Amino acid sequence: MMDIFKAYLLNNSSVTASDIELVCQRAVARKLRRNEILLEAGNTCRHKVFVLSGLLRTYGLTPDGNEHILQFAPENNWTLDAESYNRGIPSKYNISAVEPSEILMWVKPDFDHLLLTIPGLKKFSDLLISDNMHGARNRLHTLLSAGPEEKYEDFLKNSAHLSNRLSLKMIAAYLGISLKTLNRVRQAQLQRY
Template identity: 35%
Template sequence: MKQLFDYINSYLPNGISESDFEVVKGYFTYKRLRKRHYFLQEGEICRQYGFILSGAMRQYTVDDKGTEYIVHLYIENWWVGDRESYTTGTPSVYNIDAWEDTELLLISRPDVLELIQRCPAFAEMIRMMDDRNSIANLKRLTSSISGGAEKRYIDFVAAHPSLLERFPQHMIASYLGITKDTLSRIKRQLLLKE
């Protein structure tokens, strides 16, 4: 739980008190997922969000031809879940699975809502996370619609260098909306520029 405590404190200028954190801890449960095991499958309702203690995960959709489209990559100290399904209680259109053996702390939507009422520090962290998430999503959307493949890759490397070491090239290419061959060409061109 120390990892979650440190994470919450990283968002709050005054931190969270030990007594408030004792309240927060009571709402989380521990789960371990083995590599390639599902956290969520398409058609299920996302009833819990996870805080990743260790490991790596991916969120993706699969088209009629069996092609995977990665929409999110996750590592330690990131939250994982299908936000739309979690918030609305509707079936997910995504799969989320563990790319590495993963340890998580889970919390349900009703527990988040109750905890927001009980613990102002947790509520403030959620608000700040939502703000940052909204900004990051807008930047990714802008990059996708206005930036070329090379710019998307450069922006990705600048924002998430640690993901390059954790996920294979074909997943990063899918996340960026380009082919693996295009990503290889971009990486070669960037090396030549150095």
């Protein structure tokens, strides 16, 4: 599975093959079962995570038990609770496996050292952070300004590859709408086509 990560870095960054070996040496591989929690709210996020296979979700729970999904991380994506990881504070969020997943993890001191010693990795990391910030801003704008139909259309436009891997309940929790509303929107969409 490490070959997947090596190919990912070779194809998407300027990190050299020898530096990729250093990054891989610091990684810890882990398998997660479906619904297994990687990070539980209240604990500090201590790892940067790369998803080799499977699908993870980052979510919060309201006091009444409703789930609000902030992010999905399918294969070839990174995930963590950045605030908890960077500040060393308890996380407000959970990260768990939507389906059986294989991941690579780096503890913060190790990854920070890699960023200091491998300029190509630092440049790539900065680019990913910037892209993530732009994506989060666009998602927030859609959540605040769009109606349920537009939210669902935006999801299909940007995340269609995930739609058959997620329950409708998870999609509704990601869009910030009720399951009943999502079913109504989907039904109306089917009637149009």
